[in-house]
Amino acid sequence: MAQTENRLEAETRTEFGKGAARRIRRADKIPAVLYGHGEAPVHVSLPGHATMLALKNVNALLTIVLEGKEQLALAKDVQRDPIKPFIEHVDLVIVRRGEKVTVDVPVHIEGEAAPETVVTLENASLQVEAEATNIPELFTVHVDDLEAGSQILAKEVELPAGTTLLADEELLIVNITQQISEEALEAELAEAEAEAGIEHEESDEEAAEREEAEGEESEREGDSDGEESDSDEG
Structure with missing residues (x-):
């Protein structure tokens, strides 16, 4: 267009x-x-x-x-x-009419990739040469049903007649990866924060959970000590 x-x-x-x-x-x-x-x-x-x-x-x-x-x-x-x-x-x-110009044209993604995938637009525009009076408004890239691991490179983007790709043909435009679970995401975040030396204040909810866990642990230890005492007396 x-x-x-x-x-x-x-x-x-x-x-x-x-x-x-x-x-x-x-x-x-x-x-x-x-x-x-x-x-x-x-x-x-x-x-x-x-x-x-x-x-x-x-x-x-x-x-x-x-x-x-x-x-x-x-x-x-x-x-x-x-x-x-x-x-x-x-x-x-x-x-001038008929003159070729160098421009960066936006890239637009359409469609839905396979379930549990993440679609990332790695480069939001493509540098091309086109006639000044016929510059594409955008380039559309379709990702329908593409699986994790799929990639779309600059050379695979469909260009209209009269438009020449100037960007690197191997430039990554769209990258489709496996969706990470919430638990794995939290673990990665916690690991990154630990490496960066970031510490968070304990929330009231976390404190209550920790105290409850410590209480349960103390009860188990008390029961264990009682069983050992009964055994010694026997």
Whole structure:
């Protein structure tokens, strides 16, 4: 499934600096710079809501409309606020129709592996070369009924026509392992904590269980001593 083109009406930006960027964002716009193919960098502002929707898709193909002229571009770098849900700045790189570009495409897992297995996505994306106007949105990997010990490598991921794998062919994408029991997991955790020197305070429940076990042990020892005394008297 290829990306759809997203049309964004841009405006030339003449103010720069943090203050100007804040004013642009308050107006529900996003500061951006457009460059590439030997063109001088052009500083623009993009419509905030429409740009955020478009950039939800990785490798979104954008049609930037500036002063009546259209330019295809890809988002090279998207700077997002670490706390608030907004974009601070976008670097856009110019692309041409028919041009090949290098991109990282997300991997999506579908299906259910065999019972009592764990499916691990070891690498969440694949680096490929594709036409700028026909970049796959994602790669789907099917794991239906696969048993523990099964692995899916990069070379086994189905790519659409016109897309070339650039990642290592032997790169592990999906690994399917045997599900570990709760008891074994707790034992492994306890062993790892012991090796790391981690000690836990005894909970009230654990203390009660320990005291009960010690009491039962004392009773057994008392009974044993009594039997030995009876035998000596005999």
